[in-house]
Amino acid sequence: MTTAASRPTRYEGAAMEEWFSEHGWRATTDLAVSYAFVDEAQLLSTVLRRVWHTASAFERRPSSEPRQPVICALLQIEGETHLRTNLGESLTLSQGSALVCVAAQLTALLCTAPSARIEVELRVASPDPDRTPLTATRMDEGVPWAALTSAVNGILNSRPDASPTTGFALQAGIVGLVSALRAEMTEKVRRDAWVSPDATLYDKALAYIDEGSSDPDFTIQTLARRLGVSPRHLSRTFEEHGASPREVLARRRHRAALLLMQEEPRPPLAQIAREAGFSSADALRYQLRHRRGRN
Secondary structure (H helix, E strand, O other): OEEEOOOOEEEEOHHHHHHHHHOOEEEEOOOOOOEEEEEEEEEOOEEEEEEEEOOEEEEEOOOOOOOOOEEEEEEEEEOOEEEEEOOOOEEEEOOOEEEEEEHHHEEEEEEOOOEEEEEEEEEOOOOOOOOOOOOOEEOOOOHHHHHHHHHHHHHHOOOOEEOHHHHHHHHHHHHHHHHHHHHHHHHHHHHHHHHOOOOOHHHHHHHHHHHHOOOOOOOHHHHHHHHOOOHHHHHHHHHOOOOOHHHHHHHHHHHHHHHHOOOOOOOOHHHHHHHHOOOOHHHHHHHHHHHHHHO
8 A cells, every 4th residue: 555645734833843853763853833845655564755944963762773674765855964974974865965875774853954854764684784985875866866855755745545565566666766766876886986096905805895796706806806906904904893704795786685685575595695786596595694683
């Protein structure tokens, strides 16, 4: 079933705080009058949302982490949003920028001026304990950005109800567009890492991992050869950032598999494993069990 509001709902003052609280955030503001406009649609397990609000700060409520993990895509339409992650990292989502991450990674948002975002939430079958650095990337000139924003706006501007069959098809389309956005972001980050005069070995390694993780033959030895360093030196570099290159590669593949598993109809596990970069379906099953056990 697909449900949506026919027009944005306005929340003011305490009502705005209550709405954000229901969605896992504690909202505060210094303004005498604060308000937000929100419209949403739910496609089966996928949530589409447009949010516009006055300058505010948001902290994730301690008990708000969903039981079923959520992958979220944030597209900044107006203004900017300053983000803080569960590792204490800070980044800024400026107008035209996008971010795809596990929702639980975000712990705080700060908007010092009015801000408008499109938010897409994808429920996933098993946890993704990703702890790699996040990057907010300028994406508004790309096709995936345009296609995803058009699709979300089209659904939110359409009639409030759709059949389950239509809901499945629309959800599959949204999942595919989020995957395409993530893929283009990965490629852009890779290009920027090499062009930037300040790019470090770690930056370049992450870019190569993003590029090569979907290839089952891509290994840490392959990565070290491309970078012109030894595997041992590469491991020492990653240790400074709290994770081994092997673990970062495994997380990338695990996250890709979770996205593929949300497609409707769901592809065979062997196909998911192959497209996510695993050597076999058994290797993917092991990773799913292993990461579920750690959580």
